Structures are given as C-alpha cells and as structure tokens.
Amino acid sequence: MNPAAAEIRSSILTVLASWAGLVVEERRLVPPARDLPALARFLCLHADWLTSHPAAGDIADEIYDITRLARSIAYPNNVRRIHIGYCPGADCAGDLVAVIRPRGDLLPSEIICTVSSDHAWPTTWWTKLARQIQGQGESS
Numbered sequence: 001m002n003p004a005a006a007e008i009r010s011s012i013l014t015v016l017a018s019w020a021g022l023v024v025e026e027r028r029l030v031p032p033a034r035d036l037p038a039l040a041r042f043l044c045l046h047a048d049w050l051t052s053h054p055a056a057g058d059i060a061d062e063i064y065d066i067t068r069l070a071r072s073i074a075y076p077n078n079v080r081r082i083h084i085g086y087c088p089g090a091d092c093a094g095d096l097v098a099v100i101r102p103r104g105d106l107l108p109s110e111i112i113c114t115v116s117s118d119h120a121w122p123t124t125w126w127t128k129l130a131r132q133i134q135g136q137g138e139s140s
C-alpha cells in the first residue's frame with residue numbers, strides 16, 4: 001500500500017472511531033471493534049440518531065472532507081478505473097476496464113482490455129460494445 005493511502009486509511013479510522021465513540025458514550029453502548037468495516041456498520045446503524053444530534057453538521061462535514069481526500073488519493077487526476085467484465089475479443093482472456101477521465105482531460109475516456117491494446121473502445125462505441133458483450137453471453 002502506498003504511504004498516502006495508508007495515511008488516509010488511518011485518518012478515516014480515527015474519524016470514524018471518534019464519532020463511534022460519541023455514539024457509544026451518549027447512548028451507553030458496547031463499542032464496535034476498531035476496524036473500518038465494523039465502525040462504518042456501527043455508524044450506519046445509528047445514522048438516524050446521529051442526524052438529530054447537535055454535532056450532525058460537524059459529522060457530515062468531517063466525513064465529506066475525508067471522503068474527498070480519500071477519493072483524490074485513490075483516483076489521482078480524477079481518472080477512475082472500473083472493471084466491466086470479460087473482453088469479447090476472439091479468444092481473448094483479458095478483462096475490460098473503463099478508464100473514465102474528467103471532462104476537459106487531454107485523453108478521452110475509453111474501455112480497454114487488460115491483455116490486448118488492439119481491444120479498445122472509445123465512448124462513441126460503448127453501446128455497440130454492450131450489444132457485443134450481451135450477444136456473447138447469449139451464445140455461450
């Protein structure tokens with residue numbers, strides 16, 4: 001894991017643990033385990049209660065800020081990579097990944113294959129690609 005990712009992960013843990021601590025203290029509950037999934041589940045479980053708490057605005061701001069920071073570390077330059085499925089290329093064992101670039105980026109968004117650089121689809125071909133992938137599922 002890169003240092004920035006490790007640091008933001010640690011910050012997220014601190015923020016969620018802090019707000020979970022408030023819930024535990026004020027509602028006199030058993031604290032959840034100090035790990036991200038447990039803390040996130042715990043806070044979701046008490047989301048209704050938290051929204052009516054006087055600190056609700058602070059909670060929302062803090063979680064929004066840390067989410068934005070985490071997203072900028074996970075997706076530098078705002079380029080997102082989304083796994084789509086298997087490549088429909090003949091005899092290709094690759095996976096398809098949508099590379100979504102922000103508006104105004106010098107490079108266009110596209111769907112690329114993890115194996116062959118010949119298997120790439122610009123956004124204008126995505127509908128055709130979707131039909132190709134659906135057709136592939138029906139024939140096999």
Ligand SMILES: [Zn+2]
Pocket residue numbers: 087088089092093094095113114115116119
């Ligand atoms: Zn391919």
